[in-house]
Amino acid sequence: MEASPDGILMVDRAGHIVMVNAAMEAISGYASEELCGQSVGIFLPPAARDAHARQLEAYFRSPSGRPMGRGQDFRIMRKDGSLTAVAIALGHTDVSGGTAVAFVRDISDVRGLEARIRFQATHDTLTGLANRWQFGLELEQAIAVSERTGQSFALLLLDLDDFKAINDGYGHAAGERLLLEASRRLQSALRAGDTVARLGGDEFTVVLPAIAQPQDVEQVAAKLLGVLCQPYRMHGFDLAFSASLGIAVYPRDARDATTLLRYADMAMYHAKNSGRASYAFYAHHMGWRMEEKLQLREQLKIALDSDGLELHYQPQVNVATAEVESVEALLRWTHPQLGEIPPSRFIPVAEATGMILALGAWVIDRACRQIAAWTEAGLPLRVAVNLSTQQLRQVDLVEQIERSLARHGARPDLLEIEVTESEAMADPEQARQVLWRLQRLGISITLDDFGTGYSSLAYLKHLPVSRIKIDRDFLRPLLRSPEDAALVRAIVVLAQTLGLRVVAEGVESTEQLSLLVRYGCDAYQGWLFSKAVAAHQIAGLLRSAPPDDALPPTHIDAANETWARRIPSEVQLSK
Numbered sequence: 001m002e003a004s005p006d007g008i009l010m011v012d013r014a015g016h017i018v019m020v021n022a023a024m025e026a027i028s029g030y031a032s033e034e035l036c037g038q039s040v041g042i043f044l045p046p047a048a049r050d051a052h053a054r055q056l057e058a059y060f061r062s063p064s065g066r067p068m069g070r071g072q073d074f075r076i077m078r079k080d081g082s083l084t085a086v087a088i089a090l091g092h093t094d095v096s097g098g099t100a101v102a103f104v105r106d107i108s109d110v111r112g113l114e115a116r117i118r119f120q121a122t123h124d125t126l127t128g129l130a131n132r133w134q135f136g137l138e139l140e141q142a143i144a145v146s147e148r149t150g151q152s153f154a155l156l157l158l159d160l161d162d163f164k165a166i167n168d169g170y171g172h173a174a175g176e177r178l179l180l181e182a183s184r185r186l187q188s189a190l191r192a193g194d195t196v197a198r199l200g201g202d203e204f205t206v207v208l209p210a211i212a213q214p215q216d217v218e219q220v221a222a223k224l225l226g227v228l229c230q231p232y233r234m235h236g237f238d239l240a241f242s243a244s245l246g247i248a249v250y251p252r253d254a255r256d257a258t259t260l261l262r263y264a265d266m267a268m269y270h271a272k273n274s275g276r277a278s279y280a281f282y283a284h285h286m287g288w289r290m291e292e293k294l295q296l297r298e299q300l301k302i303a304l305d306s307d308g309l310e311l312h313y314q315p316q317v318n319v320a321t322a323e324v325e326s327v328e329a330l331l332r333w334t335h336p337q338l339g340e341i342p343p344s345r346f347i348p349v350a351e352a353t354g355m356i357l358a359l360g361a362w363v364i365d366r367a368c369r370q371i372a373a374w375t376e377a378g379l380p381l382r383v384a385v386n387l388s389t390q391q392l393r394q395v396d397l398v399e400q401i402e403r404s405l406a407r408h409g410a411r412p413d414l415l416e417i418e419v420t421e422s423e424a425m426a427d428p429e430q431a432r433q434v435l436w437r438l439q440r441l442g443i444s445i446t447l448d449d450f451g452t453g454y455s456s457l458a459y460l461k462h463l464p465v466s467r468i469k470i471d472r473d474f475l476r477p478l479l480r481s482p483e484d485a486a487l488v489r490a491i492v493v494l495a496q497t498l499g500l501r502v503v504a505e506g507v508e509s510t511e512q513l514s515l516l517v518r519y520g521c522d523a524y525q526g527w528l529f530s531k532a533v534a535a536h537q538i539a540g541l542l543r544s545a546p547p548d549d550a551l552p553p554t555h556i557d558a559a560n561e562t563w564a565r566r567i568p569s570e571v572q573l574s575k
């Protein structure tokens with residue numbers, strides 16, 4: 001008995017301890033002499049003693065054995081007052097004399113481990129918040145409670161703005177610190193009955209039970225954004241920290257968990273789309289458009305992962321030499337069922353859903369690969385790539401571009417970055433810094449869609465821009481309206497005084513080209529010369545514009561004639 005690893009405890013009919021072994025002493029913390037003669041109730045909290053005494057009586061009336069692990073888990077009170085989990089097997093040595101024997105096994109380690117495993121399965125290891133699985137249960141439970149009580153509850157879905165950029169730019173550890181901070185701030189702003197979970201990545205949910213009116217939810221939403229949108233100090237400087245929040249209300253919007261979550265998701269994207277750091281309630285009218293967008297996002301993700309996207313290249317022709325001096329890379333997506341989907345449809349979706357960063361990185365990488373391939377083939381052609389505002393804000397954009405250049409061995413001076421005026425103006429100081437860093441790498445910068453934004457001359461002078469592109473909206477009515485013609489002329493003069501080259505975009509007719517040549521435009525791009533074509537077609541287009549055919553820029557008639565001859569018939573669309 002003394003050698004048994006389990007505690008052994010003998011109790012008489014009256015419930016007095018008759019004998020304990022060494023293992024029982026270790027489990028309970030009592031010495032044998034402190035226990036013998038005592039009521040077995042010593043191992044129980046006072047409140048449980050009477051009930052146990054009744055159970056013991058019943059046991060002695062009809063004693064029966066019980067193997068280890070079959071009964072309920074039990075917690076005994078140790079000498080120091082702490083409770084420890086044990087499993088108990090029961091037997092009897094002498095029914096007539098009435099001595100029961102209990103084998104007591106300390107299972108506190110096992111229970112602790114089980115509790116840990118249970119916690120890990122239901123909680124997010126980083127933040128300790130409920131995880132997606134647990135959140136699903138809690139949401140179902142909230143629905144069940146609200147069904148019974150007839151009360152509404154709100155489901156809030158939150159997504160940190162620009163989290164990916166921070167994670168990519170500062171590394172995983174920084175991303176994790178940010179997530180921990182977000183979870184800490186969320187918890188500090190919520191009440192005891194509210195539940196918060198981390199669904200994964202930078203997505204959090206909050207369930208606000210028993211809401212009386214929508215204003216209550218608005219207040220909480222504003223409070224959460226208030227605490228989240230405080231800067232976070234990392235690596236010695238303040239990091240802008242913000243989130244977008246979507247709200248769906250039970251039962252007003254939906255009665256089942258899946259739909260509620262989908263609606264909160266739609267509302268969240270709506271909030272992100274309308275300026276970030278804001279919240280939006282789900283509304284029916286946003287439904288179908290968001291539905292379509294979400295589907296498009298999914299399809300786009302598949303296309304990106306499965307090589308379903310392509311870059312086409314549209315030549316930019318030097319007016320003075322008639323040479324193709326560069327090409328603009330333009331994304332093309334041909335969906336297996338839906339056919340060709342224009343960038344004007346999918347780029348805004350990519351921007352609204354944050355996918356533009358992955359998409360933009362892919363474009364840069366492909367463009368670098370193409371630059372290297374052309375250079376190796378003896379065709380060192382400059383490639384212009386469009387950049388979206390979110391990419392400009394991406395903290396590691398410059399490093400990302402450097403990596404792509406290095407990966408493919410592409411010359412930086414053959415890469416050109418096009419940013420629109422409004423993108424550069426979204427955060428002028430930040431844009432200025434990023435563009436200067438790019439320029440220092442040897443990359444040239446073009447300001448796209450010039451004339452549509454609101455750049456000030458003073459600001460333009462501070463950007464390392466070497467070219468501006470006149471928006472094609474100005475070219476369309478060029479021949480009809482003297483005002484537009486005057487504006488184009490003014491833009492060219494302005495650019496020239498700043499020492500910038502001017503590229504006209506969307507040139508469709510020789511008449512437009514004639515005017516642009518007269519105004520002093522340096523280069524043009526448009527269907528007149530060629531649409532965007534696959535990379536392998538570019539060499540053919542280059543051959544169609546031999547450099548020794550250069551035309552004098554002021555000789556308009558000659559220019560028209562020469563250009564008309566050079567337009568490849570298969571791509572010529574209109575004059």
Ligand SMILES: Nc1nc2c(ncn2[C@@H]2O[C@@H]3COP(=O)(O)O[C@H]4[C@@H](O)[C@H](n5cnc6c(=O)[nH]c(N)nc65)O[C@@H]4COP(=O)(O)O[C@H]3[C@H]2O)c(=O)[nH]1
Pocket residue numbers: 314329330331342343344347360363386387388448472505506507508525526527528532
């Ligand atoms: N009517 C007319 N159109 C002409 C003519 N010449 C060129 N275009 C079109 O004008 C657009 C020029 O590109 P953008 O202003 O940068 O405008 C682009 C750009 O803002 C965006 N985009 C395309 N590819 C990318 C990309 O890789 N990244 C990003 N961020 N945006 C892209 O989508 C916009 C539309 O792209 P696309 O549909 O390829 O449309 C292209 C091009 O096909 C012409 O003579 N007449």
